[in-house]
Amino acid sequence: MTTSTVPAVTVADIPHLDAPPAHTPRQDRSAGGLPQVTLPSGHTAVHLTRYRDVHKVLTDPTFARARTNVEDGPSFLPTTMPPELLLNLDTPDHARMRGFVTADYSAAGVERLRPTVEAVIGERFAALRSEDRPDLFRTVLDPFPVTVNSHFLGFPPDDIAYFRPYSRTVQMAPADDVPLLLDHFWKVYHYVTDLVTGARPVSSDGLIARFVAGRDRAEPPLSDKELVGLLLGSVLGADQNVLSFLTKGVYALLCAPRLWQRLADDPGIAPQLVEELLRLIPLGTISTFPRVATRDLETSGGLVREGDIVYADAFAANRDPEAFPDPEVIDPDRQGKRHLQLGYGMHHCMGAALTxxxxxxxxxxLAQExxxxxxxxxxxxxxxxxxxLLRRPTSLPVRW
Structure with a gap:
């Protein structure tokens, strides 16, 4: 129940926020009695939507990701990805690589970026004020996360114009244009490889240089491919994923003037509001990647059997009324369970604190100025x- 005196704003008040899912519901049930969906790859997957069940799967390392990232494997994607990406790794490989970056991507680790974040916002706001027809997406949001990421990782800002059109395609390409997707993916991959191997310059105080210099901290030391796998996720996610959330978050607030006024009156609620927007806003048409059960698991609705393909739907879980009363109300005063938008367990989003x-x-x-x-x-x-993978508005015309 919402505790705010402001009349409730719901997801239904935000036009176009939700999109049709990428999966298709099936009428039949799994052998264990659970609902099923058909993935874009054509595979049948158990569909878990209750918060307690999705949380259980996300925190259980026996549910394998690597077994889905194979040719003709169960997937939402039209092609496979490099196995070195964190989201494709299982134990013990995941722990070895994730442990290498945990400190730098923690809340304390990214806090050193705050002056950069503030400075980039100030520059973009100044540009917005100078425009005759201000567009918040074009002038502020679109350049914001990638500019911050260039400082964080240490790649030259001038490189953005080269690789960013390709990274956008990787996240935004239509599923029926696999050759374009692959071509642009490998362009980004080879760009990051050049940063790791020294073929392209990097800043000495950025994470790329730090990771390359400290690769021996892992046991065994991280290879070039493994470093590329770690950094590729950041080059893509800390740009396009963050941009999608920021764009839809601001879009939602502008579509709900009562909620925007609440923020303008009290900018201090921004942290709680961000969590509520994270809970409710889908980045695209999928929420997690499929997993394969390597053991039986009892859920609230039936049995996940060893060998089942499982889609643990975090998006649906974030709107489970058992976990979140009045789940479609956007309530910055909400207390209770932690949402699953950024994952949970070992595949918790590496960039959560930066986001x-x-x-x-x-x-x-924005609310202050x-x-x-x-x-x-x-x-x-x-x-x-x-x-x-992603979905967002491409223009936010504003006035003040």
Missing amino acids: RLEATTLLTR FPTLSWDADPRTLPWDHGT
Whole structure:
């Protein structure tokens, strides 16, 4: 139940926020009695939607990711990915690589970026104020996360114009254009490889140089491919994924003037509001990647059997009324369980703390400096990008 005196704002008040899912419900049930869906790859998967069940799977390391990242494997993607990416690794390989980066991507580790985040926001706000027809997406949001990431990782800002069109394709390409997706993916992959091997320059105080110099901290030492796998996730996710969340978060607030006014009156609620927006806003049409059960697991609705393909639907779990009363209400005063948007367990998002830092700082500053911000267009007519992984508006015309 919402505790705020502001009238409730729900997901239904935000046009186009939700999209049709990438999976297709099936009428039949699994051998263990559970609902099933058909994945885009054609495979049948057990569909878990209750918070307690999804949480159980995400925190259970016996549910294997690597067994899905194979040719003709069960997937939402039209092709396979390099096995060195963290999201494709299982124990013990995942622990070895994740342990190498944990400190740098922790809340304390990313806090050193705060002056950079504040400075980039200040520059982008100044540019917004100078425009005759201000577009918050084009001028502020689109360049914001990738610019911060260039400082964090240490790649030259001038490189952004080269690799970013390719990284956007990797996340936003239509599923039926696999040759384009693969071509652009490998361009980004080889770009990151050049950063790791020294073929391209990097800043001496960025994470790339730090990881290369400290690779012996892992046992055995990390190879070039493993370092590329770690950094590729950051080059893509800390740009396109963060951008998608920021864009839809601001879009949602502008579509809910009562909620925006609450933030403008009290910018200090930004951290709680970010968590509530994270809980409710889908980045695209999928929430987690499939896993394969390597043992039987009892759930609230039936038995997951060894060998079952499992889609633990974090998006649905985040709207489970048993875990989140009035689940579709956007309530910055909400207390209780932690949402699953950024994963849980060993596959918890590596960039979670960075996402929170950027989103909270942006919303706080936006509310402080543009308290009367509103639409300069009908939000129902705005164009959207809709790709294999991500979905977001491509324009946010505003006035104040």
